[in-house]
Amino acid sequence: MVHHQNKAIREGDNPDLTAERVTGTFDTHSMAAQIYNSEAHARRRREITEIIAKRPELHDTKPFPFMTREEKILESSRKLTLITKHMNEIIEPNNSNEMFHLNNEVLGIEGHPMALHGIMFIPALTAQASEEQQKKWLTRAINREIVGTYAQTELGHGTNLQNLETTATYDVATQEFVLHTPTITGLKWWPGNLGKSSNYAVVVALMFIKGKNYGPHTFMVPLRDEKTHQPLKGITIGDIGPKIAYNVTDNGFLGFDHYRIPRTNLLMRHTRVEPDGTYVKPPHAKINYSAMVHVRSHMITGQAIMLSYALTIATRYSSVRRQGQIDTTQPEVKVLEYQTQQHRLFPYIARAYAFVFAGAETVKLYERVLEEVATGNVSLMADLHALTSGLKSVVSHYTAQGIEQARMACGGHGYSQASYMSEIFGVAVGGCTYEGENMVMLLQLARYLVKSASLVKTGQSSKLGPLVAYLGAKSDSTSLIDRTPTTGFAEYVKTFQHIARRQTLKAADKFFGLMEKGEKRPIAWNKSSVELNRASRLHTRLYIVEAFVRRVEEVADPRLKEVLTDLLHLHVNYELLDMSTYALEDGFVSSSQLDYVRDQLYFYLAKIRPNAVSLVDSWEFSDQELRSVLGRRDGHVYENLFAWAKASPLNKTDVLPSVDKYLKPLMESARASKL
Numbered sequence: 001m002v003h004h005q006n007k008a009i010r011e012g013d014n015p016d017l018t019a020e021r022v023t024g025t026f027d028t029h030s031m032a033a034q035i036y037n038s039e040a041h042a043r044r045r046r047e048i049t050e051i052i053a054k055r056p057e058l059h060d061t062k063p064f065p066f067m068t069r070e071e072k073i074l075e076s077s078r079k080l081t082l083i084t085k086h087m088n089e090i091i092e093p094n095n096s097n098e099m100f101h102l103n104n105e106v107l108g109i110e111g112h113p114m115a116l117h118g119i120m121f122i123p124a125l126t127a128q129a130s131e132e133q134q135k136k137w138l139t140r141a142i143n144r145e146i147v148g149t150y151a152q153t154e155l156g157h158g159t160n161l162q163n164l165e166t167t168a169t170y171d172v173a174t175q176e177f178v179l180h181t182p183t184i185t186g187l188k189w190w191p192g193n194l195g196k197s198s199n200y201a202v203v204v205a206l207m208f209i210k211g212k213n214y215g216p217h218t219f220m221v222p223l224r225d226e227k228t229h230q231p232l233k234g235i236t237i238g239d240i241g242p243k244i245a246y247n248v249t250d251n252g253f254l255g256f257d258h259y260r261i262p263r264t265n266l267l268m269r270h271t272r273v274e275p276d277g278t279y280v281k282p283p284h285a286k287i288n289y290s291a292m293v294h295v296r297s298h299m300i301t302g303q304a305i306m307l308s309y310a311l312t313i314a315t316r317y318s319s320v321r322r323q324g325q326i327d328t329t330q331p332e333v334k335v336l337e338y339q340t341q342q343h344r345l346f347p348y349i350a351r352a353y354a355f356v357f358a359g360a361e362t363v364k365l366y367e368r369v370l371e372e373v374a375t376g377n378v379s380l381m382a383d384l385h386a387l388t389s390g391l392k393s394v395v396s397h398y399t400a401q402g403i404e405q406a407r408m409a410c411g412g413h414g415y416s417q418a419s420y421m422s423e424i425f426g427v428a429v430g431g432c433t434y435e436g437e438n439m440v441m442l443l444q445l446a447r448y449l450v451k452s453a454s455l456v457k458t459g460q461s462s463k464l465g466p467l468v469a470y471l472g473a474k475s476d477s478t479s480l481i482d483r484t485p486t487t488g489f490a491e492y493v494k495t496f497q498h499i500a501r502r503q504t505l506k507a508a509d510k511f512f513g514l515m516e517k518g519e520k521r522p523i524a525w526n527k528s529s530v531e532l533n534r535a536s537r538l539h540t541r542l543y544i545v546e547a548f549v550r551r552v553e554e555v556a557d558p559r560l561k562e563v564l565t566d567l568l569h570l571h572v573n574y575e576l577l578d579m580s581t582y583a584l585e586d587g588f589v590s591s592s593q594l595d596y597v598r599d600q601l602y603f604y605l606a607k608i609r610p611n612a613v614s615l616v617d618s619w620e621f622s623d624q625e626l627r628s629v630l631g632r633r634d635g636h637v638y639e640n641l642f643a644w645a646k647a648s649p650l651n652k653t654d655v656l657p658s659v660d661k662y663l664k665p666l667m668e669s670a671r672a673s674k675l
């Protein structure tokens with residue numbers, strides 16, 4: 001038996017797809033170890049996939065697009081119950097990476113009744129509950145004796161947390177907090193799994209003690225009777241209705257009518273309220289925002305995965321779809337031969353790799369900050385907040401764009417739900433909004449950049465942190481791309497640094513200049529905000545390039561290093577062309593240098609072409625996880641599209657009741673009127 005570098009090859013597959021896999025120059029298992037940041041985890045993912053493949057009770061009973069929302073929730077609850085029961089046979093206990101993979105395989109991306117329980121409820125209790133509170137609630141939450149969510153956003157306010165309307169007023173006499181929703185706009189609105197599934201929530205409310213507003217604080221709140229699941233007295237609760245996607249999750253609304261909870265339900269790891277109402281403030285004002293930072297840190301990887309779902313589907317399909325000729329004397333070509341198709345897909349393949357490498361660094365920093373904060377050291381919180389605010393915005397934005405490009409690259413069949421592209425897009429694009437609307441989060445990063453710019457302008461560059469140290473460096477007068485005999489990544493990084501530095505200092509100048517002219521700070525900020533957000537994007541894109549360079553430098557396997565270097569070349573050239581306005585406007589890069597960049601881009605599109613399928617196969621998504629007829633590993637697309645269409649509920653009968661009831665009489669009366 002021949003051992004191929006691409007481990008997805010099987011006998012009986014579509015020969016066009018096999019031919020693509022045979023040309024792959026690197027071992028896809030080794031590449032998976034790069035993607036998932038560890039050989040052990042990549043292997044465990046495969047093992048989990050194999051276990052699931054052998055257990056039909058964990059498979060979808062029919063394609064999701066053929067189910068109603070109610071059916072999907074029922075089906076998802078069935079599978080959730082099974083995986084909970086058999087968890088220890090499938091994954092290592094408490095291994096969140098393995099749990100994440102198990103979820104994606106069995107439950108998929110449309111959510112499930114305990115999605116927010118794992119993503120936010122447990123992280124909020126872990127980071128914000130005192131040890132005593134953890135003994136009471138965390139163990140029960142981990143054992144799934146209770147199901148919880150994170151209820152912060154309201155009908156009227158999601159971004160501006162200081163103006164939430166839900167209040168938690170301390171009653172010294174009874175040592176209770178009274179939760180109250182004063183208006184319709186104060187209803188909690190959006191929290192995942194609040195609508196129907198959760199019986200507890202970590203609720204964010206403005207805390208009032210003796211008439212003083214202490215701002216948003218987090219409280220552990222029982223919502224439903226643990227036995228009957230009926231809403232408790234004083235609670236109004238329900239589902240907010242269908243969304244663009246993610247409909248297996250019951251995002252909900254919640255109102256409180258003077259609802260009382262004990263004082264000790266305020267999460268008190270960092271903040272305390274004593275029985276007499278004395279407030280003990282936390283070591284950092286935003287320490288209770290930790291559950292949001294948790295999701296922002298992890299969603300970089302989550303977004304990269306969803307982008308790669310779409311790219312896997314489109315790249316495989318483009319290798320089996322033949323349409324038109326390039327050389328008219330030759331047969332029809334795979335659509336992947338077209339340079340336009342490569343240009344549509346390959347730069348996003350490079351971005352997906354770049355995002356997952358940046359995501360791994362972010363999680364590492366997050367874990368470090370979590371440990372430090374637990375010991376009272378909050379010094380890195382601002383850096384983590386700035387980094388994750390920028391990354392969640394930039395990565396979710398390009399992920400959504402990339403998925404849409406991948407859908408269009410599949411032509412008409414991309415528009416069918418058989419491709420699963422619309423759901424992948426719908427779930428991923430939610431990431432542009434949840435955990436902080438992208439513009440708002442870019443502005444959070446901009447605050448950090450403006451402070452850094454001010455250090456540069458006042459001669460204090462030595463105080464700049466490592467993420468922004470480049471702001472204090474001096475630029476070359478022009479870019480050295482194509483001006484040195486061996487243009488390498490260093491010239492590109494210096495060019496991106498120049499672009500980000502110039503934009504940051506320019507935007508900061510605009511802001512400070514407006515204030516010098518007498519504008520109040522918030523007005524000056526608003527008038528500079530488009531320029532400030534441009535700086536935030538450029539800074540974040542620089543970070544992503546640097547994370548990619550760092551990873552490629554670490555790779556030892558020469559075959560992997562070569563293909564990752566090709567991808568990095570593609571990435572830096574594509575990025576530079578995409579931001580060429582910034583590079584050209586001060587003459588740092590000339591138009592002849594951009595011609596070189598363009599040539600390099602086309603060169604690397606062609607160089608990557610034989611590895612394209614192996615690059616997407618390396619993500620090692622099973623068919624069950626992808627849920628796409630177009631993206632099937634075996635490439636047998638057409639016969640399965642036909643089978644999929646035949647299984648459509650509309651095809652259960654030849655004549656629909658609507659035809660009997662309306663169309664037939666309509667046609668009959670039209671015919672009769674002609675007589």
Ligand SMILES: CCCCCCCCCCCCCCCCCCCCCCCC(=O)SCCNC(=O)CCNC(=O)[C@H](O)C(C)(C)COP(=O)(O)OP(=O)(O)OC[C@H]1O[C@@H](n2cnc3c(N)ncnc32)[C@H](O)[C@@H]1OP(=O)(O)O
Pocket residue numbers: 096097100109119120150152153158159160161162192286289290292293294295298299301302303381382385427433434435436437440444447448
């Ligand atoms: C392996 C584990 C797996 C886990 C996976 C999880 C990822 C899932 C992805 C997986 C993909 C798979 C497919 C399925 C995907 C579907 C998942 C769906 C999950 C949905 C969950 C969504 C949940 C939510 O949306 S919860 C609600 C989120 N809401 C927000 O984000 C609100 C945004 N607003 C804010 O954050 C604030 O209001 C803010 C920051 C804009 C302003 O805050 P505030 O008014 O209090 O601040 P100011 O007084 O203005 O002061 C600003 C000042 O504070 C600093 N600061 C702010 N925040 C922080 C912070 N967090 N840390 C440190 N510092 C902070 C800020 O920098 C300013 O400082 P200055 O010095 O003054 O500049």
Ligand SMILES: Cc1cc2nc3c(=O)[nH]c(=O)nc-3n(C[C@H](O)[C@H](O)[C@H](O)COP(=O)(O)OP(=O)(O)OC[C@H]3O[C@@H](n4cnc5c(N)ncnc54)[C@H](O)[C@@H]3O)c2cc1C
Pocket residue numbers: 116150151152153156157158159160189190191192246251430433434435436437438439440443
């Ligand atoms: C799929 C999904 C799941 C969610 N899950 C949860 C959950 O589990 N728990 C929870 O509590 N919430 C959840 N949310 C809510 C989510 O966190 C908020 O919708 C999000 O934070 C955005 O807030 P908003 O809706 O108030 O947007 P808005 O702030 O109303 O945004 C509207 C527009 O105003 C702009 N804008 C607002 N403020 C500013 C500003 N200061 N400067 C410049 N522009 C501004 C925005 O950029 C945007 O263009 C979820 C949302 C979605 C879509």
